[in-house]
Amino acid sequence: MSPTSAISRLRHYHRQHGLRATLHRLKVALERAASTGQMVLYACELPVTAPPAALGILERIRNYAALNGADRARITTHWNPAAMEKLMDERFAASAELWLLREGQAVAVCGWTLKAKTIEPHFFPIALGDVHLFDFFVFPEFRGRQLNPSLVWQILDQVGREGSQRALIEAGAWNRAQLASLAKTPFKSIGVARKLHLGKSTFIWWSKRPQ
Secondary structure, eight states: OOHHHHHHHHHHHHHHHHHHHHHHHHHHHHHHHHTTTOEEEEEEESSOOSOOOOOSEEEEEOSGGGSOHHHHHHHHTTSOHHHHHHHHHHHHHTTOEEEEEEETTEEEEEEEEEESSOSSOOSSOOOTTEEEEEEEEEOGGGTTSSHHHHHHHHHHHHHHHTTOOEEEEEEETTOHHHHHHHTTSSOEEEEEEEEEEETTEEEEEEEEOOO
């Protein structure tokens, strides 16, 4: 990402969320840069057993046409709307599914899944029975309510019932909030690595290889 693009995104975020949230986002971005892209990889064998009581109202979106205008606007405007619209189009075209967790009428948390493949090259081969969870976001006013772990649990329960055998997810080593959230789910850490894309090639550096 160019410096100009990064500044533009930061300004947009400031207009949407204010100074305090922007400073926090900047701090997280600096911590992420300092971690040199190190990712913690997780796996979970499916089906899960004894899921906790579900929070919120779960909704599963399989294509753009099923996403109403208000939800679409809420999901796309937390970042760069034009970029998010394009990203969502690409994900639905690849058969990814969007999961929403509502509190009342508002979308509180959203996240994506894709079966038997990943949008970008993964850290290791993806099997036919795998499902990849990615790009989860908790809207600021709903943070701290344990809604993200609940959404993850509900997704794992559902895809496990449908025949998926293993779920995969990753989190930035810098992202303490996401790491803490995943610790409240059935996911177990299996490795730590960095990834770099150069043209059509992907290079992986392992700090801890999958067990």
